[in-house]
Amino acid sequence: MTKGNINVSVENIFPLIKKFLYSDHEIFLRELISNATDATLKLKHLTNVGDAKVEYGNPQIEIKIDKDGKKLHIIDQGLGMTAEEVEKYINQVAFSGAEEFLDKYKDSAKDSGIIGHFGLGFYSAFMVAEKVEIITKSHQDAPAAHWTCDGSPEFTLEASDKTDRGTEIILHIAEDSTEFLEEGRITSLLEKYNKFMPIPIKFGTKEVNDPDFTPKTTKDEDGKETTEPHKQITVDNIINNPNPAWTKQPADLEDQNYKDFYRELYPMQFEEPLFNIHLNVDYPFNLTGILYFPKMSNDMQIQKDKIQLYQNQVFVTDNVEGIVPEFLTMLRGVIDSPDIPLNVSRSYLQADGAVKKISSYITRKVADKLKSLFNNSREDFEAKWNDIKIVIEYGMLSEEKFFEKADAFALYPTVDGTYYTYEELFNKIKAKQTDKDDKLVILYASDKDAQHSYIESAKAKGYEVLLLDSPIISHLIQKLESTKENITFARVDGDHIDNLIKKDETTISKLDEDQKKALDELLKEVIPAEKFMVQLEAMDSDASPFIITQPEFMRRMKEMQATGGGGGMFGMGNMPEMYNLIVN
Numbered sequence: 001m002t003k004g005n006i007n008v009s010v011e012n013i014f015p016l017i018k019k020f021l022y023s024d025h026e027i028f029l030r031e032l033i034s035n036a037t038d039a040t041l042k043l044k045h046l047t048n049v050g051d052a053k054v055e056y057g058n059p060q061i062e063i064k065i066d067k068d069g070k071k072l073h074i075i076d077q078g079l080g081m082t083a084e085e086v087e088k089y090i091n092q093v094a095f096s097g098a099e100e101f102l103d104k105y106k107d108s109a110k111d112s113g114i115i116g117h118f119g120l121g122f123y124s125a126f127m128v129a130e131k132v133e134i135i136t137k138s139h140q141d142a143p144a145a146h147w148t149c150d151g152s153p154e155f156t157l158e159a160s161d162k163t164d165r166g167t168e169i170i171l172h173i174a175e176d177s178t179e180f181l182e183e184g185r186i187t188s189l190l191e192k193y194n195k196f197m198p199i200p201i202k203f204g205t206k207e208v209n210d211p212d213f214t215p216k217t218t219k220d221e222d223g224k225e226t227t228e229p230h231k232q233i234t235v236d237n238i239i240n241n242p243n244p245a246w247t248k249q250p251a252d253l254e255d256q257n258y259k260d261f262y263r264e265l266y267p268m269q270f271e272e273p274l275f276n277i278h279l280n281v282d283y284p285f286n287l288t289g290i291l292y293f294p295k296m297s298n299d300m301q302i303q304k305d306k307i308q309l310y311q312n313q314v315f316v317t318d319n320v321e322g323i324v325p326e327f328l329t330m331l332r333g334v335i336d337s338p339d340i341p342l343n344v345s346r347s348y349l350q351a352d353g354a355v356k357k358i359s360s361y362i363t364r365k366v367a368d369k370l371k372s373l374f375n376n377s378r379e380d381f382e383a384k385w386n387d388i389k390i391v392i393e394y395g396m397l398s399e400e401k402f403f404e405k406a407d408a409f410a411l412y413p414t415v416d417g418t419y420y421t422y423e424e425l426f427n428k429i430k431a432k433q434t435d436k437d438d439k440l441v442i443l444y445a446s447d448k449d450a451q452h453s454y455i456e457s458a459k460a461k462g463y464e465v466l467l468l469d470s471p472i473i474s475h476l477i478q479k480l481e482s483t484k485e486n487i488t489f490a491r492v493d494g495d496h497i498d499n500l501i502k503k504d505e506t507t508i509s510k511l512d513e514d515q516k517k518a519l520d521e522l523l524k525e526v527i528p529a530e531k532f533m534v535q536l537e538a539m540d541s542d543a544s545p546f547i548i549t550q551p552e553f554m555r556r557m558k559e560m561q562a563t564g565g566g567g568g569m570f571g572m573g574n575m576p577e578m579y580n581l582i583v584n
């Protein structure tokens with residue numbers, strides 16, 4: 001028997017990093033800009049606490065493409081590194097200088113926004129580069145250093161004549177990654193990942209109107225006015241907004257600021273959001289963000305503008321599944337939290353305690369906001385109901401906690417456009433609409449036009465008829481019937497309401513016994529009994545000479561069968577269709 005150690009050498013790690021570290025090669029740029037941002041934020045912190053004796057100034061990060069030289073440059077004016085620090089931070093794979101920094105400065109740096117974590121980000125550069133150079137000058141009084149590595153474990157470290165503080169990373173882009181030398185490709189990456197990062201990022205220059213120049217207007221002898229062209233100046237093209245709305249205090253923002261930010265997030269979206277919810281917690285987890293209720297039509301449209309997840313202002317993903325409860329994934333906006341463990345699988349995420357807390361916090365905030373909108377401006381809330389009901393009803397179905405809160409503001413509109421809360425509806429109909437077992441009967445229509453005569457006949461008797469037409473309403477009805485005591489829903493064209501609702505006086509049909517018998521026989525002749533079972537009943541309304549209804553249980557069983565809900569259990573296949581013919 002031989003025993004030994006498997007030899008893991010760094011030589012084997014590079015190809016692995018290159019292939020598997022990140023499935024998306026494009027994130028190298030996000031990682032390097034994150035490091036440049038960290039270097040700048042660290043310097044800011046050091047100057048704040050007096051540990052760096054330099055002027056912080058207005059540092060920015062610059063991205064430059066050198067197409068001919070096949071190079072991409074990422075340049076920052078952050079704290080820089082001495083040669084010793086390069087040895088320490090860069091040559092040790094998986095040693096994070098960011099974590100070390102946070103450890104050292106603890107509480108004072110807690111809110112500094114430092115991004116780095118695992119000490120692996122830098123090496124993602126080798127996913128797209130065949131050679132990487134670092135030229136860096138520390139804020140401390142030390143010579144600048146120049147590190148070069150071609151992806152093998154060998155590196156060179158020599159002195160450099162760089163004089164200004166900060167770090168320049170030079171990527172010699174590999175043959176298979178030349179897409180990253182295209183201006184368009186880099187622009188779209190910056191747009192995607194870095195749009196709201198905290199340090200200004202410059203990518204090229206752009207022409208803008210000179211703000212100090214007012215074009216002169218002159219009149220010729222015919223009185224025709226001509227205005228001279230605006231003077232253009234060249235300025236840095238800053239691709240990001242370092243202070244996005246969600247990083248500010250709600251008290252410092254006006255309604256218009258929220259709308260503007262919505263447009264910033266979704267430049268292609270022209271609908272205004274209905275309202276927003278500003279999230280802001282720092283205990284027991286850190287989370288900021290702004291959620292928007294978009295205008296939503298009845299047919300749950302698949303949306304491509306989704307909630308975006310950030311960590312310290314760096315875009316991570318727009319797949320928030322597992323972090324935000326499912327019914328809220330229909331919303332839009334931003335969530336920013338350094339506390340979401342994103343390096344784990346989604347199924348693990350759902351079980352993670354911190355993530356569960358985040359999810360229930362968001363649910364609660366959304367419910368509270370809806371409640372306050374309802375309380376403060378009922379009219380406005382009603383006007384928006386059609387656009388927001390899908391989210392609310394879906395939430396009531398899927399989250400018990402949300403159901404409990406939403407019960408106070410979920411609305412049930414009538415066919416005539418009155419909106420009741422459940423409690424209001426209950427009080428309104430309890431005296432009149434109960435069945436023989438004293439169960440409350442809630443009448444509803446799903447289609448105002450198709451069920452018109454049924455609606456009219458119910459209204460003529462003084463009943464309230466709701467208009468419930470959401471795609472998920474049948475599920476919500478079941479939920480309400482099982483949650484609320486002693487109620488039942490009945491569609492207006494279901495069982496005849498005179499048989500449903502307990503009445504004081506007995507109903508009398510205008511037909512006498514002989515007429516009824518004759519009609520009954522006639523029906524049996526024309527309608528095959530094995531297929532349709534028709535029952536003759538009396539009605540005491542003048543609304544129409546007769547109506548045909550289908551018993552509620554029958555309709556629901558058919559619905560269940562149609563949706564594969566096991567109605568087959570009842571042997572519906574052999575059962576004749578059942579209708580009631582109700583004659584005046």
Ligand code: ADP
Pocket residue numbers: 031035036038039076078079080081089090095096097098099115116117118119120121122123167
């Ligand atoms: P992390 O950012 O998770 O700490 P990285 O692999 O991205 O790990 O970077 C390793 C370390 O290298 C950083 O923590 C930092 O100390 C140093 N470093 C990387 N880029 C820069 C830079 N632009 N300026 C100064 N230090 C840097």
Ligand code: MG
Pocket residue numbers: 031034035115116117119120121122
């Ligand atoms: Mg990093």
